[in-house]
Amino acid sequence: MNLFTPIQLRNLTLKNRIALSPMQQYSATNGVPGNWHMVHLGSRAVGGAGLILTECTAVSEEGLATLYDTGIWNDEQKNAWKNIVDFVHQQDAKIGIQLWHSGAKGSLKHPNERMKPLTPEEGAWIVKSSSATEINGVTPQELTIDEIQELTVKFADAALRAVDAGFDTIELHAGHGYLFHQFYSQVINKRQDEYGGSFDNRIRFLVETVQKVRKVIPEGMPLLVRISAVDYIDSEEAWTLEDSIALSKILKENGVDLITASGGGFTNVSKDKVYPGYQVPFAEAIKKQTGISTGAVGLITEAEQANTIIENEQADLVLIAREHLRDPYFAIHSAKKLGLETEVPWQYKRAF
């Protein structure tokens, strides 16, 4: 088995094990993806990645982080996504949408304005989370139980729209300090009700959402979840790899097909913890201890490195983020470097 061995998840076959990792582009208007997204996602499909994952895409307006993020809570957004989905399919690649709610990490300015909180004149909204715990200087309101349950429905509605738009798979973004993570990590979740306290209570919002989404998407469509495998915080309350393994087992039982093991989201990760392939051991431990397929992400930049992860069965998929920004043709270049076969678009054959 190598990087270019196809992988099957339910009825979906990916032609190789290279995915474009989700990357926010802060280039949407009213949540509608535009030409930028078509080129960004389309180029990596032309470049040979087997799976294209969209940036985190909000399931409701309050789920945005900035006013420039993408959404899929209305039909205008759905139709715009459909154009992109169709183009990616024409390149013989598959495409998944990453569904998301920012929770307390919302109502922010564009990164060019250093993501400071929006002012009321700029359209600031009240951000809500598991608890009124401060994150990045913002104290959110605590969600009511009714609101939590409405959110699980919003995820399912968004998933249905994504199926309508022709997406091949759905990924729930449950990492990086966003709303699901704000529930499962005790660092943030201080609730006293059935959505806080014990491990089972803290993962309840994610598990209930998985159940709702699984129910509305086709049986043959794989469901992916990205988690923060660790918080990278030195505290007794921090989420651990053991917690991630226990969570992954439960997600698998509820019909999740692949877990991508990322990390952090509440604080900056100290530099000594970040080195080539630094999160691969998380993907490997989750895969070995639960039997679920996993995706590895984080400083994977070289063809050999990516191929070794697959050959050694440390993960089933490698997700390439920043290297894909430097090289949209990472997959084709990797095949050439490794001496493996892959298709090159006929329009570009004279160059490769």
Ligand SMILES: Cc1cc2nc3c(=O)[nH]c(=O)nc-3n(C[C@H](O)[C@H](O)[C@H](O)COP(=O)(O)O)c2cc1C
């Ligand atoms: C510009 C940018 C935007 C990102 N946006 C997202 C996102 O929308 N969803 C997500 O799960 N991760 C996001 N990430 C994280 C990446 O998917 C990836 O996990 C991280 O960059 C580490 O991988 P790399 O070393 O290959 O870049 C983003 C990263 C970058 C650089």
